[in-house]
Amino acid sequence: MTTAAEIAIPQSAEDIAPSWVQQVLQKDxxxxxxxxxxxxxxxxEGEGFMSDIIAFDAVGTRNGASERYSLVAKLTDFKRPLTIFKQWSKDFQIKSETIEVKFYSSAVPELLSVANTNTEGESKANHPPANSFVPKCYFAATDPSSMVSVRVMENLKTQGFSIKPNRQSLSREEMMLAAGALAQLHGLSHRLELRSGVPLPEKYDWILTRSDATDVEDVVTYQCQTAVKGFAAAFPDQVDLVSRLEKLDPQRAFLNLEEDQRLKVLCHAECWVNNIMFKYAGDVPTEARLVDWQSPVYMPPTYDLTLLFLCAAGWDVFHNHRDAILAHYHHKLQETLGPNESSGLQSYTLEQLKVDFKADCVHGVIGRLIRLVLLPADPDLVRMIQEIQGWGVI
Structure with a gap:
C-alpha cells in the first residue's frame, strides 16, 4: 500500500484524476x-453513514496490456451523519474514520501476512486470499489539515457482491458465510497476537475502547432508551419484557465486557446486515465480505456473533439453526488458526462457545435496540428476546 506522505488526499470526486489513481495503484x-x-x-451500499463512497473505473496499461480497474474512493462526509443523529460528534467521526484508515493500512497487511505464505515462506501481505473476510484496499490515509480520510478499495459490486436488499434477514447459508468471515478475522488476529508477542491493544493503540467512545455515550444511551419506548408501543402486551429492557445499560454492559478476563480477539463490532456483502451463484451465496471498519474493538469472539444473530437473523435461523452456525464458526476458527498453532483459542471448545454466546447475548440485544430506527421491531425480534430472557441474561 502506498504511504500517505506520497499522495494527496482528495477532498471530492473532482480530485480523482488519472495521475492520482496511478500513484494509488503503483505499489500493488x-x-x-x-x-x-x-x-x-x-x-x-455497504459502507455505513459517515462517508461518501465514489465509484470509478480507471483505464490504462500494465506490462503492455490494456487494463481496467473498478474501484471506490471512500471519503469522509461531515454532513451525512447529521441527517441521522442531530447531536453527532464531529470529533468522534474523525476518530472513527482515522481508525478505519489505520485498520486498512496497518492491521490488514499484518493479518494477511499470518494467513498466507508461499512455498518459499514469503508473506503475501495485503493480498486477500480467496474468500477473504475483507475487501482489497489499495490506499488509506487522512489529511492532517482537513481531517478528511480516503480509502481506495476494489468495487465489490462490480464483482457480483451486494448487500441483502431492504435489510432483509439473512438465510442460514448467508449466516454461515458471515460467521465464517468473522472466524477468519478472529483467528488471524489471535495468530498475529501470538506471533508478535504483543497484546493487540498495545500493538494497535487505535482499537476502540470505552474511553474513546465517551463523545457518543449519551447519544447511544438515548437511542437505547428511545428504542425501548418504541418497542413498548409496538408490543403493549410485553410488559415484563419491556421492564427488563428498560434496565439495560449500554455503557455498563460494554465496560463489563471490556474488563472481562476471557480471551479476546479483534472484533468488527458492527457486523449487522448492512455491513455484509455477499456474492451469489444463481440464488446460492458463495462468498461474504465484511465492510465498514470504523469501530473495531478487542473483545471476546461472541461479541461479534451475538450482534450478527440479533441484527441479521430472523427467528427461524436464530432458534433452529443457531447451533449449526456456531459449529460452522468454530470449525472455521480452528481451520484459520491451523493445526500447528499453540494458542488459547485452539482449546476453545464448541460447548464453551455456545455457553459464552448465551451469556453475551445482552450485547446483541442492545445492538439491535440501538438500530431499531433502521431495523424496526417485529414479531421475530420479540421471540428472539423472549428466548434470551429465558436464559436469564436480561
Whole structure:
C-alpha cells in the first residue's frame, strides 16, 4: 500500500484524476499507467453513514496490456451523519474514520501476512486470499489539515457482491458465510497476537475502547432508551419484557465486557446486515465480505456473533439453526488458526462457545435496540428476546 506522505488526499470526486489513481495503484501494481478515469458517482451500499463512497473505473496499461480497474474512493462526509443523529460528534467521526484508515493500512497487511505464505515462506501481505473476510484496499490515509480520510478499495459490486436488499434477514447459508468471515478475522488476529508477542491493544493503540467512545455515550444511551419506548408501543402486551429492557445499560454492559478476563480477539463490532456483502451463484451465496471498519474493538469472539444473530437473523435461523452456525464458526476458527498453532483459542471448545454466546447475548440485544430506527421491531425480534430472557441474561 502506498504511504500517505506520497499522495494527496482528495477532498471530492473532482480530485480523482488519472495521475492520482496511478500513484494509488503503483505499489500493488508496479508498472501501471492510468490514462483515464471514469467517475460513476456516489453509492451508499455497504459502507455505513459517515462517508461518501465514489465509484470509478480507471483505464490504462500494465506490462503492455490494456487494463481496467473498478474501484471506490471512500471519503469522509461531515454532513451525512447529521441527517441521522442531530447531536453527532464531529470529533468522534474523525476518530472513527482515522481508525478505519489505520485498520486498512496497518492491521490488514499484518493479518494477511499470518494467513498466507508461499512455498518459499514469503508473506503475501495485503493480498486477500480467496474468500477473504475483507475487501482489497489499495490506499488509506487522512489529511492532517482537513481531517478528511480516503480509502481506495476494489468495487465489490462490480464483482457480483451486494448487500441483502431492504435489510432483509439473512438465510442460514448467508449466516454461515458471515460467521465464517468473522472466524477468519478472529483467528488471524489471535495468530498475529501470538506471533508478535504483543497484546493487540498495545500493538494497535487505535482499537476502540470505552474511553474513546465517551463523545457518543449519551447519544447511544438515548437511542437505547428511545428504542425501548418504541418497542413498548409496538408490543403493549410485553410488559415484563419491556421492564427488563428498560434496565439495560449500554455503557455498563460494554465496560463489563471490556474488563472481562476471557480471551479476546479483534472484533468488527458492527457486523449487522448492512455491513455484509455477499456474492451469489444463481440464488446460492458463495462468498461474504465484511465492510465498514470504523469501530473495531478487542473483545471476546461472541461479541461479534451475538450482534450478527440479533441484527441479521430472523427467528427461524436464530432458534433452529443457531447451533449449526456456531459449529460452522468454530470449525472455521480452528481451520484459520491451523493445526500447528499453540494458542488459547485452539482449546476453545464448541460447548464453551455456545455457553459464552448465551451469556453475551445482552450485547446483541442492545445492538439491535440501538438500530431499531433502521431495523424496526417485529414479531421475530420479540421471540428472539423472549428466548434470551429465558436464559436469564436480561
Amino acid at each position: 501494481l508496479p508498472g501501471v499507467t492510468i490514462t483515464d478515469v471514469h467517475v460513476k458517482g456516489s453509492i451508499s
